[in-house]
Amino acid sequence: MDYSDLIAKLKEGSTRAVARLITILENDINASEAIINSIYKDTGKAYIMGVTGAPGSGKSTFISTITKKFLKKGKKIGIICVDPTSPLTGGALLGDRIRMKENFSLNNVFIRSMANRGQLGGLARATEDTIKILDAYGCDIIIVETVGVGQSEVDIFKSAHTVIVLLVPGMGDDIQAIKAGIMEITDIFAVNKMDLPGADRKVTDIIQMLEMNMNYNYTSENANKNNMKLKQWIPEIVKINSITGENFDTLLDIIEKHKAFMDKLEIYSSYLINRIKSETIQILRYKLTKKVEELIHSNKLIEENISQVVDKSLDPYSMANLIIKLIGLED
Amino acid sequence: MSKQKIIKVLVCKPGLDGHDRGAKVIARALRDAGMEVIYTGLHQTPDDIVNTIIQEDPDAVMLSFLSGAHNTLCPVIMEKLKDQGIDDVLMGVGGIIPEEDKITLEKLGYKGFQGPGTELKEVVEFVRNNLKR
Numbered sequence: 001m002d003y004s005d006l007i008a009k010l011k012e013g014s015t016r017a018v019a020r021l022i023t024i025l026e027n028d029i030n031a032s033e034a035i036i037n038s039i040y041k042d043t044g045k046a047y048i049m050g051v052t053g054a055p056g057s058g059k060s061t062f063i064s065t066i067t068k069k070f071l072k073k074g075k076k077i078g079i080i081c082v083d084p085t086s087p088l089t090g091g092a093l094l095g096d097r098i099r100m101k102e103n104f105s106l107n108n109v110f111i112r113s114m115a116n117r118g119q120l121g122g123l124a125r126a127t128e129d130t131i132k133i134l135d136a137y138g139c140d141i142i143i144v145e146t147v148g149v150g151q152s153e154v155d156i157f158k159s160a161h162t163v164i165v166l167l168v169p170g171m172g173d174d175i176q177a178i179k180a181g182i183m184e185i186t187d188i189f190a191v192n193k194m195d196l197p198g199a200d201r202k203v204t205d206i207i208q209m210l211e212m213n214m215n216y217n218y219t220s221e222n223a224n225k226n227n228m229k230l231k232q233w234i235p236e237i238v239k240i241n242s243i244t245g246e247n248f249d250t251l252l253d254i255i256e257k258h259k260a261f262m263d264k265l266e267i268y269s270s271y272l273i274n275r276i277k278s279e280t281i282q283i284l285r286y287k288l289t290k291k292v293e294e295l296i297h298s299n300k301l302i303e304e305n306i307s308q309v310v311d312k313s314l315d316p317y318s319m320a321n322l323i324i325k326l327i328g329l330e331d
Numbered sequence: 332m333s334k335q336k337i338i339k340v341l342v343c344k345p346g347l348d349g350h351d352r353g354a355k356v357i358a359r360a361l362r363d364a365g366m367e368v369i370y371t372g373l374h375q376t377p378d379d380i381v382n383t384i385i386q387e388d389p390d391a392v393m394l395s396f397l398s399g400a401h402n403t404l405c406p407v408i409m410e411k412l413k414d415q416g417i418d419d420v421l422m423g424v425g426g427i428i429p430e431e432d433k434i435t436l437e438k439l440g441y442k443g444f445q446g447p448g449t450e451l452k453e454v455v456e457f458v459r460n461n462l463k464r
Contacts, residue, residue: 015386016415019385020388022388027337089364089365090337090365091361091362091365091366092362092367093359094369095369095370097371098370098371106385110386111383111386113369115337115367117337
């Protein structure tokens with residue numbers, strides 16, 4: 001199929017073309033390839049902000065409020081809200097729009113709900129490509145709301161310039177805060193619902209956890225070298241109230257500060273390189289998995305080997321090596 | 332399987348009507364049938380609804396009315412859709428719709444009219460069998 005018509009309309013600023021292209025990206029990976037190929041040159045201008053946090057921490061309300069603030073500065077905003085797909089039926093209920101009824105005009109705000117379709121990591125397969133579409137469409141700021149996270153939905157930090165984690169008073173103790181994953185990818189901690197008791201306690205918990213992290217990361221040789229963010233940027237903490245908008249000006253200042261930090265040449269290029277690497281790995285993982293799946297169901301030799309694994313004369317690792325050989329990936 | 336078309340449905344509560352139990356039950360049923368369902372929440376204006384249709388690009392829209400405002404809102408929504416050149420989305424209406432009004436709404440291009448007591452699988456079948464694309 002030819003998508004040049006839709007892409008031309010996208011470049012003219014047609015909202016419908018954007019929406020239709022996203023639908024195609026979600027449903028057809030081969031089409032994604034052609035589409036991204038022809039718009040990639042036009043991407044890289046938008047500032048990408050990831051918003052994550054436990055279910056009920058107020059992500060959608062937060063995005064609604066911060067979008068209003070960005071609009072006042074004359075920005076064009078794209079919002080992608082990812083919700084989970086049911087592993088049993090493949091269906092999904094996407095309810096993030098319920099909290100975003102500020103009557104945003106069609107010209108300045110584009111909101112898209114997206115089911116993760118079983119992908120782990122807090123995003124959907126098409127999220128990264130959708131960011132590119134919205135970027136090419138001319139959004140100045142793209143906000144990505146991840147699936148309500150537990151402790152390992154951390155993929156967003158590979159795509160976003162700034163990751164904001166929302167926490168709420170009273171949820172989890174300091175042990176929760178030490179756990180690996182989500183706390184390590186955060187640039188800004190926003191303690192939402194600051195009017196509830198325990199907000200200050202939450203802030204203290206985060207500070208203590210960060211102090212421990214800092215020491216660890218400065219001294220340990222094993223610290224993840226890719227995670228340059230942690231070494232040079234000390235995450236900031238702010239208490240906010242997403243319903244009243246309290247402290248959002250402070251938050252915006254912090255976001256600006258982080259943006260300036262990311263704009264530093266060496267930081268930005270290292271971010272870009274890591275982002276491209278992880279994206280390529282994701283694409284390859286998808287393509288190779290498909291290839292292997294096709295092979296494993298159709299190849300005679302593999303079939304014979306499977307029966308050998310069944311009667312224990314071969315082990316699964318040896319069979320995997322054989323498949324690597326068959327697709328020509330042997331070292 | 333590189334191509335997988337999943338049916339995307341928008342469930343809306345237009346106007347000032349504040350009762351969305353029915354809409355939520357419908358949303359849940361369609362979700363359980365393997366569809367991706369966006370629920371907009373209460374108090375949607377025709378502009379909200381059309382904007383959401385443009386951005387989310389659903390295959391079907393299910394409007395739920397219990398307030399009697401369907402005769403006022405449905406023509407406006409359909410007109411705004413026409414202005415945008417959107418004609419490939421299944422527009423369903425459900426809730427409390429009197430018999431004589433169904434004829435008017437049908438002429439406008441609405442379908443369905445599932446009221447209280449409708450079997451959920453009937454709603455699922457309705458969406459599956461009436462898609463325009």
